[in-house]
Amino acid sequence: RFLSAIKSQMDPVQELFTYYRCAIMEVETKFRVLDEQFSLQYDDNPIESIKSRIKSYDSILRKLKRKGISFDLDSIQNEIFDIAGIRVICSFEKDIYMLADYLLAQDDITLIERKDYIKNPKPSGYRSLHLIVEVPIFLSTGKKMMKVEVQLRTIAMDFWASLEHKLRYKKNLSPKQLVMLSDEMKTCADMTKDLDRRMQYVRDEMNREKEC
Ligand code: 0O2
Numbered sequence: 719r720f721l722s723a724i725k726s727q728m729d730p731v732q733e734l735f736t737y738y739r740c741a742i743m744e745v746e747t748k749f750r751v752l753d754e755q756f757s758l759q760y761d762d763n764p765i766e767s768i769k770s771r772i773k774s775y776d777s778i779l780r781k782l783k784r785k786g787i788s789f790d791l792d793s794i795q796n797e798i799f800d801i802a803g804i805r806v807i808c809s810f811e812k813d814i815y816m817l818a819d820y821l822l823a824q825d826d827i828t829l830i831e832r833k834d835y836i837k838n839p840k841p842s843g844y845r846s847l848h849l850i851v852e853v854p855i856f857l858s859t860g861k862k863m864m865k866v867e868v869q870l871r872t873i874a875m876d877f878w879a880s881l882e883h884k885l886r887y888k889k890n891l892s893p894k895q896l897v898m899l900s901d902e903m904k905t906c907a908d909m910t911k912d913l914d915r916r917m918q919y920v921r922d923e924m925n926r927e928k929e930c
Contacts, residue, residue: 730791731775731791731794734791734794734795735772735801737855737857737862737864738772738801738802738864738866739772739802740855740857740864741802741853741855741864741865741866742770742772742802742803742804742866744853744854744855745802745804745821745851745853745866745868746768746770746804748821748824748827749765749768749804749806749817749821750765750768752764752765752817752820752821753765764808764809764810764813764816764817765806765807765808765813765817766807766808766809766873767807768804768805768806768807769804769805769807770802770803770804770805771803772801772802772803773798773800773801773802773803778794778798778801781798782794782797782798785797795865799830799831799850799865799867800850800867801865802864802865802866802867803866803867803868803869804866804867804868804869805868805869805870805871805876806868806869806870806871807871807872807873807876808870808871808872808873809872809873809917810872810914810917810918810921811836811872811914811915811918812918814836814847814870814871814872815847817870818847818849818868818870821849821851821868822849822851826853826854827851827852827853828851828852828853828863829849829850829851830850830851830852830865831848831849831850832847832848832849832850833847833848834847834848835847835848836875839907839911842882842900842903842904842907843878843882843903843904843906843907843908844878844879844882844907845871845875845878845907845910845911846869846870846871846875846879847869847870847871848867848868848869848870849867849868849870850865850866850867850868851865851866851868852864852865852866853866872910872914874910874913874914874917875910875914877910878903878906878907878910881903881906882903885899885900885903
C-alpha cells in the first residue's frame with residue numbers, strides 16, 4: 719500500500735517530466751533547424767553543440783525548499799522555470815545573440831524572462847545568456863504550454879562554467895583554498911572574455927575579407 723501511495727504521487731510528476739522532455743525536443747529542434755539553415759546558406763555552423771537535461775527530482779525539491787514553496791504540481795510548473803534546460807554552445811559571442819533573436823522571432827515562442835549575464839556577468843565571473851521561453855507541445859488531448867530555460871554560451875564560457883560548477887560542490891576545500899580558487903576563477907573569467915573578444919575580431923576580419 720505504501721508503494722502504491724508513492725506511485726500514485728509519482729505518476730503525475732512522471733507525466734509532467736514527460737511533457738518537459740517533449741518541450742526540450744521542440745526547442746532543440748528549432749536550434750538544429752537554424753544551424754542546418756546557416757550551414758546551407760553561409761557554409762557556417764553557429765552551433766558547436768547542444769546539451770539538454772531535465773532537472774533532477776532532488777534538485778527540484780531543494781529549490782522549492784530554498785524558495786519556501788510547498789510541493790505540488792502547480793508550484794513546480796509556476797515557480798520553477800528551469801526543469802527543462804537546454805544549453806546551446808556556440809563558438810562566437812555574436813552567434814549567441816543572433817540565435818536568440820531568431821528563436822524569439824518564432825511565433826510559437828513566448829519570452830518569459832531574459833537574463834543577460836554576458837553584458838552583466840555575475841560576481842563569480844559567470845557569463846551566459848539565459849532565456850526562459852514558453853513553447854507549445856501538441857498532445858492527443860490538445861495543446862499544452864511548457865516553460866524551458868535556454869542557456870546560450872560560447873565554448874570558452876562553457877569551459878569556465880563547468881569547472882566553476884565543480885568548484886562549488888567541492889566539499890574538501892578549506893575556506894582559504896576556496897577563496898584562493900574563486901579568485902583564480904575570476905581571473906580565468908576575464909581571460910575567457912578577452913579570448914571571446916579576440917576570436918570574434920578574427921572571424922569578423924575574415925568575413926570582411928570574404929566580402930571584399
Ligand atoms: P544546474 O545544475 O546548472 O541546473 P532562478 O532559477 O531564477 O530561481 P537563479 O539561481 O537566480 O534562480 O537563476 P540563474 O542564476 O539565472 O540561473 C541558474 C543557473 O545558471 C544555474 O543552474 C547554473 O546552471 C547557471 N549559473 C548561474 N550562476 C552561475 C555561476 O556563478 N556559476 C556557474 N557555474 N553556473 C551558474 P543551477 O540551479 O545551479 O543548477
